[in-house]
Amino acid sequence: MRTPSRKCARQMSPHPQSPSQSFLFPELHWFMLWLFTLPALPAAQVASLPARPGAADGKVEAIIITARPQDGRDKIDRRTYDVRTDPAVAGMGATDVLSRLPSVTVSPAGRVALRGDPGVVVMIDGKVPANGTSALQALPSSSITKVEIMTNPSAQFAPEGTAGVINIITRKPTVDTLTGTLTARINSLGDINLSSSADLKRNGWAVASRLSLNRNESKSDGDALQTSAVNGNPITQRQDRGVTALDSSLVNLSVTRAALGRGDLTLEVQNLEGTIDGVTLSTFDVWANGTNDRLVETKTLRSDTRQTNLNGTYSEKWPDDHGSLEASIDHGVTRQRNQVHFVDRPAGASLATTDYTTTLRTSGSDDEAKIAMVANLAGPSILSFGGAANRTKSSIARAYSGQAIGGTDDTGVFDGRRSRVSGYATYQFPLAGLLIMPGMRIEFEDLAVASPLASHAKGATRLFPSLHTSRPLGGGKLKASYSRRISRPSLSLYDERRTLVSVGRFRYGNAELKPTTSDSFEISYETSAAGALMGASIYLRVSHDPWQDFTTARNDGTLLTTPINYDRTRSGGVEFTSRGGSFFGFGYSASLNIFYQELILLSNAHPSSTGRLTFSGNATIEKKFKNGDRYQAFITGTGRSQTIQGHQAAYSQVDLNYSHNLTPSVVLSAGIVDLFNANRFRVVTFNNGAVIRASTEPNTRAVKMAIVYKFGQRR
Secondary structure (H helix, E strand, C coil), X not given: CCCCCHHHHHHCCCCCCCCCCCCCCCCCCCHHHHHHCCCCCCHHHCCCCCCCCCCCCCCCCCCCCEECCCCCCCCCCCEEEECCCCHHHCCCEHHXXXXXXXXXXXXXXXXXXXXXXXCEEEEECCECCCCHHHHHHHCEHHHEEEEEEECCCCCCCCCECCXXXXXXXXXXXXXXXXXXXXXXXEECCCCEEEEEEEEEEECCEEEEEEEEEEEEEEEEEEEEEEEECCCXXXXXXXXXXXXXXXXXXXXXXXXXXXXXCCEEEEEEEEEEEEEEEEEEEEEEEEEECCEEEEEXXXXXXXXXXXXXXXXXXXXXEEHHHCEEEEEEEXXXXXXXXXXXXXXEEECCCCCCCEEEEEEEEEEEEEEEEEEEEEEECCCCCEEEEEEEEEEEEEEEEEXXXXXXXXXXXXXXXXXXEEEEEEEEEEEEEEECXXXXXXXXXXXXXXXXXXXXXXXXXXXXXXXEEEEEEEEEECCXXXXXXXXXXXXXXXXXXXXXXXXXXXXXXXXXXXXCCCCEEEEEEEEEEEEEECCEEEEEEEEEEEEECCEEEXXXXXXXXXXXXXXXXXXXXXXXXXXXXXXXXXXXXXXXXXXEEEEEEEEEECCCCCCEEEEEEEEEEEEEEEEECCCCCEEEEEEEEECCEECCCEEECCEEEEEEEEEEEEECCEEEEEEEECCCCCCCEEEEEEECCEEEEEEEECCCCEEEEEEEEEECCCC
C-alpha cells in the first residue's frame, strides 16, 4: 500500500485568511445595558425563584429531575438540579443522568454536549477528573446528589470549555452510621456493571468509598465512500465491521478528619484501570484507470490504561455563615500502552501484502494547587477570590515493527508541557433592584513541545472577564450574562508525526495550532406557572481561532487528516425549557435549543462563509402510580451541524424505562435503550473535487436491567 509523503503532510494544513463575511447576528456588546433600562424594583425583592409554587424552602418532591435552589446563598451564574429523590435514575450511570437534564445531549459515542456544543467541561465536585469520560461511565447515579449547569460560567471557574461547565456533586457522609448502595446493571449487548458506594461518619472521621467493575461490549458497522464531485464515479470505498470489549475498574477512597481547628482535612485516592480488546475487518476498494484494486485488512487492537490521582484538601466554613476557605493539591499520573497489529491482504496482484505492528506508549502527569475563599457579606453580597497553579506533562513514544510504513520521523518520542498560573475575583452585590456579579480572571500560560520533527515554545497572558446580572420581573427572574472562555488543544494534537488509523487513513498533529477563545452573551427568563417551571434563553457566542479536523483526499485515495484553525465563527439561538408534574397526570421535562451556526467553509478553492439553522434537545415523560411504579419515555437528538468541509448528519435516540420498588431498600428497573436503533454518525466531506460520505452504526439498541440495594439511612 502506498503511503503519503511528509511533503504532502506539510501541504495539507491550510491556514486560511479571513474572507469577506456578512454574519447573521450583529454584535451584542451593548445587550447588558438593556437590562439596566428596565424599571427598578426594591433591592429587597432580589431573591431566589422557588423551584415550584409553594416551595420557597427549596424542598421539592421530585417526580423527575427537577430544579431546586442552591444550598445556602443564591448564586446567579448556575442552574442546579436535584437527583436525590428521583428513583427513575436508579441503576443508571452518570452519563445517563446528564442526558436527561435540560440543555444537555449525549452523542452515540458518549460525548457530552451543552446546547449542541461539545466544547463543555464536566467536573466532579468542582474538579475535572483526570480519567475523563471513564470516570463518568464508572460513576453510578446513586453517588450523585445534584448537578450544576453553567452555560455562561463566571470568572470563579477555570475558563476551559467554550460551551460552559457541568458540575456533578456527589454524596457526602451525613449520618453517624454505615450507609451506601449496591448496584448491578446488565444489558442484552453483554454489558455488565457492578458498583458499590459506602459512607461512614463517626467521632469526627468520615470515610467514603466507591468501587465500580465494568464490562462493555460493542459492535459497529462503518462505511466510507469517496466519489468524484464532477461525475459521481467512485474513487475509494471502505467498509468496516468491528467488535470491541472494554474491561475497567475504578476504586475511590476518601478519608476526612473533622474539627482540625475550624476545618476539615480530606485525603482522597482514585485508581482507574482499563483494557480494550478489539478486532476490525475492513475492505478497501480503489478505482483507478478503469480497474478496481481491493485490500482486506484485519486490525487487532490492545490498549492498557492506568490512571492514579491523589488529592489533599483543607476546607473550613466560617461561623455565622460568614464564608469559607478551601485549599487543595492534586497529583495525577497516567500510563497507557496501545498496540495495533495490521494484516493487509490484497485481492489482486497490484498490491503487496503487509504485516506490521504499531506501538504507542503514553505517560503523563497533571499537578495542580489552588486556593479559593468566599466571604459572605451583608445581604446577598458575596466576594469570591482565589488562585491556581497547574502543570501538565505528556510523553508519547512510537515504534513500528514488521514491514516499515513510514520514515524515521514518525517514530521516537514527543514531549509536551503546559504550565498555567491564574488568579480571580468575583463580587456579587445588589444595586437598584439588580443583583450584579462582575468578575475577572488573569492567567499566565507557557507551552513547550518537542518531537523528532520540531520544537516550539510559546507563552501568553490572557484576561477572562465575566459579568452576571439578575432581577425579579413579572413573577419570575430575568438574568443576563457575559463571559470569555477558552478551549485548549490537548498536548497530543501538537504532535506532527504521522499516525496510521486504518487502511487508507492517516492523522497528523499541528504544532501551530492555537487555542480557541470565545465571548458568550446570554439573556434568560425563568418563571413558574400552573405547577411547572418554564424558561427561555437567547444567546450568542463569538469564537476566535476555532479549530476542526481538515481532511485531504489524495489522488491515490488515501485520506490525511489534521486539526487546523480557521479565523472566527459565530453561533446563537434560543432555548426553551419546561418541567413539571401536571400534564394529564404525567410528569415531564423538555428542552429545545434552536440555533444558527456560522463558520468558514474550506471545501472549495477559496474560503467562504456558510451557516445553517439546526437544533438540539431532549424530553422526558413519566407516569407515577400509587404503588410507586414509574414508567418513563425519553427522547434526545440533534439536527444536522455544519463543519468546515461539509456537515454531520442528525441523530436521535428513544429510551423506555420502568422502575419498581421491591422493598423500601431495593429498586428494580428495566428498559430498552435506543428503541428504534436510530443512532447513526454520518459525516459528509468535500475536498479536492471529491465527496466523502462516511457513516458509523454503533448498534446500541439493547434491553437493560438494573437492581439497586440501599442500606443504612442514606438520603
